[in-house]
Amino acid sequence: MYLSCMKHLVKEEQYQKTKAIVVKFGEPGGTGELLQKKLLERSDKTYNWVYDYWLEDMYLNQRLALPVNSNPAMVFPKQNFKDRKDSLRFAAHLITGVLEYKERIDTRVLPVDFARGQLAGTPLCMKQYYRLFNTYRLPGHKRDTLVIHKPGSTEQEYIIVACKNQFFVLDLVVNKKKLKEMDILTQLEKIVKMAENSEERQPPFGLLTSDGRTEWAQAREVLIKDSVNRESLAVIEKCLCVLCLDNPSGMEVGDTSRALLMLHGGGHEKMGANRWYDKPMQFIVGEDGVCGTVCEHSPFEGIVLVACTEYLMKFMTGSPSKMGRATSVSELPTPARLLWKTTPHIQGLLKASAERLQRLVRDLDMDVHKFEVYGKEFIKKQKMSPDAYIQVALQLAFYRCNGRLVSTYESASIRRFHEGRVDNIRSATSEALAFVKAMTDQKDSEKMKRLWDAINAQTNYTITAITGLGIDNHLLGLREIAQELKMEMPEIFTDETYVASNQFILSTSQVPTTVEMFCCYGPVVPNGYGCCYNPQSDHLLFSVTSFHGSTETCSAVFIKALDEGLVEMRDLCRKSNKPQSSAAPAASKVAENNQGAGIN
Numbered sequence: 154m155y156l157s158c159m160k161h162l163v164k165e166e167q168y169q170k171t172k173a174i175v176v177k178f179g180e181p182g183g184t185g186e187l188l189q190k191k192l193l194e195r196s197d198k199t200y201n202w203v204y205d206y207w208l209e210d211m212y213l214n215q216r217l218a219l220p221v222n223s224n225p226a227m228v229f230p231k232q233n234f235k236d237r238k239d240s241l242r243f244a245a246h247l248i249t250g251v252l253e254y255k256e257r258i259d260t261r262v263l264p265v266d267f268a269r270g271q272l273a274g275t276p277l278c279m280k281q282y283y284r285l286f287n288t289y290r291l292p293g294h295k296r297d298t299l300v301i302h303k304p305g306s307t308e309q310e311y312i313i314v315a316c317k318n319q320f321f322v323l324d325l326v327v328n329k330k331k332l333k334e335m336d337i338l339t340q341l342e343k344i345v346k347m348a349e350n351s352e353e354r355q356p357p358f359g360l361l362t363s364d365g366r367t368e369w370a371q372a373r374e375v376l377i378k379d380s381v382n383r384e385s386l387a388v389i390e391k392c393l394c395v396l397c398l399d400n401p402s403g404m405e406v407g408d409t410s411r412a413l414l415m416l417h418g419g420g421h422e423k424m425g426a427n428r429w430y431d432k433p434m435q436f437i438v439g440e441d442g443v444c445g446t447v448c449e450h451s452p453f454e455g456i457v458l459v460a461c462t463e464y465l466m467k468f469m470t471g472s473p474s475k476m477g478r479a480t481s482v483s484e485l486p487t488p489a490r491l492l493w494k495t496t497p498h499i500q501g502l503l504k505a506s507a508e509r510l511q512r513l514v515r516d517l518d519m520d521v522h523k524f525e526v527y528g529k530e531f532i533k534k535q536k537m538s539p540d541a542y543i544q545v546a547l548q549l550a551f552y553r554c555n556g557r558l559v560s561t562y563e564s565a566s567i568r569r570f571h572e573g574r575v576d577n578i579r580s581a582t583s584e585a586l587a588f589v590k591a592m593t594d595q596k597d598s599e600k601m602k603r604l605w606d607a608i609n610a611q612t613n614y615t616i617t618a619i620t621g622l623g624i625d626n627h628l629l630g631l632r633e634i635a636q637e638l639k640m641e642m643p644e645i646f647t648d649e650t651y652v653a654s655n656q657f658i659l660s661t662s663q664v665p666t667t668v669e670m671f672c673c674y675g676p677v678v679p680n681g682y683g684c685c686y687n688p689q690s691d692h693l694l695f696s697v698t699s700f701h702g703s704t705e706t707c708s709a710v711f712i713k714a715l716d717e718g719l720v721e722m723r724d725l726c727r728k729s730n731k732p733q734s735s736a737a738p739a740a741s742k743v744a745e746n747n748q749g750a751g752i753n
C-alpha cells in the first residue's frame with residue numbers, strides 16, 4: 154500500500170529504488186518480519202500499540218512553536234458587545250458553562266459518541282474528553298511531557314485569567330462553595346481593574362510559551378531558579394483553563410482576521426502575549442467581540458473540541474445568564490496576580506521570544522473562504538461522499554497551482570479503538586492524479602469516469618484508515634520498535650521516499666460544526682498549506698493557511714483554484730445526467746471485507 158501511495162509522487166528512478174528496499178524489508182525472515190513480531194508482542198501488552206508512539210511523534214517530539222504550527226483554534230461567532238462590562242458578562246457566562254461541562258466530565262455523565270458518516274453507528278472511545286481540563290504540555294529540551302492531573306481533583310478548581318499580559322488566579326470554589334455567575338463577573342471586574350494598575354504590572358511572561366519548544370524549555374530552566382517564578386508556573390500548570398480577556402486588536406473584524414487573532418494573537422504588540430500556549434483549553438473573549446478558543450492539541454482532537462465548544466455555545470444562547478444578586482460577594486477574596494522575578498537575562502529571553510513570534514505572525518498567510526455555490530447536500534445527491542469529493546477538489550486545486558500532486562494528510566478518526574486518535578488518509582491517490590490531469594485535457598465522459606474513480610479510491614482509503622488499517626501508524630510502529638531495539642535504522646525509514654511521504658505539503662482536516670463557528674490551523678511544513686474545512690448543507694467553509702516566506706504557496710491563489718474547481722466539478726456532475734452507480738459499491742465492499750476480518 155505504501156508503494157502504491159508513493160509511486161506517482163516520486164521520480165521513477167527513486168520509486169524503483171524504494172521498491173527494492175520495501176521488497177527486501179518484507180522478505181520472509183527479514184527485518185520487517187522481526188519488527189512486526191515485536192509490534193504484535195507490544196499490542197498484546199498495551200491497550201493501544203500506537204498511542205504513545207503517535208503522541209510523541211505527532212506532538213511531544215516536535216520542536217516548533219505551538220502557535221500556528223501546532224495549536225488549532227476555534228473561532229466563535231462575532232459578538233456585539235456594548236462595552237467592556239458586556240464582554241465580561243459573556244466571559245462569566247462562558248466560564249459558568251465550562252464548569253457545567255466539566256461537572257459532566259467529572260461525574261462521567263457525558264453520553265458516548267457514536268460514529269457518523271462512513272460506517273456509522275460504532276461507539277467511539279471517550280478518553281479524549283477526560284483530558285480537556287486537567288492536562289498541561291510541559292516543555293522539554295528534546296521532548297515535551299503531557300502532564301495529566303487526576304480529573305476532578307479539588308486543588309484544580311481555579312482558572313487563570315490573562316488580561317493586559319498579566320495573569321490572575323480566579324478561584325472558582327471559595328469556602329467550599331462554587332462561585333455563582335454573578336460572583337465570577339465581580340471577580341473579572343476586579344481583575345480588569347488590577348490589570349490597569351501600571352505600577353504593579355509584570356513583564357509579559359506568556360510570550361515565552363509562544364517560542365520554539367526547546368527555547369521555552371531552556372528559558373523555563375532559568376525561570377525556575379527563582380521560587381516566585383516556580384510558584385507562578387506551578388499555579389498555571391494546574392489550572393482548569395485560561396481565559397484571555399483581550400483588548401480590541403484594532404484590526405478590521407472579518408473571518409480571516411478573527412482566525413488570525415485566535416491562532417497567534419497578532420503578535421506581542423497586539424494580543425500575542427496575553428496567552429499561555431501550553432494550556433490545552435484557552436478561551437479568548439475580546440472586547441471587540443472577537444471570541445474563540447486556541448488549544449494545545451496533544452490531549453485531544455478537533456472533534457472533541459467541537460463537542461465541548463458546541464455545548465458551550467448552546468449553553469450561552471440557550472440558558473439566560475444568571476446575574477441575580479449573589480450572596481457571597483462580600484466574602485470573595487481579591488484574585489491573586491501571578492508575580493514574576495526577572496533579570497536582564499530573562500528580559501533578553503522575552504525579547505527574543507517576542508521577535509520570533511512576530512516573525513511567525515508576519516509569515517502567516519491566511520484566507521477563510523465561504524464557498525456558497527453549493528454544499529454537501531448537492532454532493533450527496535450525486536451519491537458521492539462529501540468528504541471524498543472535497544478531498545478530490547483539494548487535489549485538483551493543488552495540481553492547478555503547482556502542476557503536481559504531493560503527500561497529503563487527511564486526519565481519519567480511529568476512535569473506534571480504545572485510546573484511538575487519528576491515522577492518515579493519503580488523499581493524493583493515483584486515481585486523483587488521473588482525474589486532475591483529465592480535467593485539463595480530456596472529454597467530459599472521461600473526466601466523469603476519472604472523478605468516480607478518484608472518489609471511490611478516496612472513500613475506500615477512508616474506510617481502510619478509520620478501521621485501523623491505514624499505513625502511517627503501522628509504519629510508525631515498526632520504525633519506533635526498531636529504535637527501541639537500538640537496531641541500525643532500516644533503510645525503508647531513511648529512504649528519500651519515506652522522508653517525502655512524511656512531508657505533508659497539503660495538511661487537511663474535516664472539522665464539521667452544527668453551530669456557527671469554524672476551526673483553523675497552520676501549515677505543517679514551510680512550503681505547505683493547512684486546509685481545514687467545514688461542510689454544511691448549502692455551503693462549504695475553508696480555512697486555508699500557508700507561509701508568505703514560501704514562493705511555492707499563496708492562500709488566495711489556492712482558494713481561487715479551489716473555488717473554480719468546485720464549480721467545474723459541479724458542472725461536470727450536472728452534465729453527466731446519471732451518476733455511475735456501478736462504481737459506488739466498491740466502497741461498501743471494502744467495508745464488508747474489513748468487518749469480516751474482525752476489525753473493531
Ligand code: COA
Nearest residue numbers: 269270271454455456533536537538539540564565566663
Ligand atoms: N451518497 C450519499 N451520501 C453519502 C455518501 C454517498 N455515496 N457517502 C457518504 N454520504 C453521507 C454520509 O452518510 C454522511 O451523512 P450525514 O451527514 O447524514 O451523517 C455524510 O454524507 C458525510 O459523510 P462523508 O462525507 O463520507 O464523511 P464522514 O462524515 O464519514 O467523514 C472523515 C469522513 C474521514 C472526515 C471522518 O471519518 C473522520 O475521521 N473525521 C474525523 C476527522 C478529524 O479527526 N478531524 C479533526 C482533526 S484535529
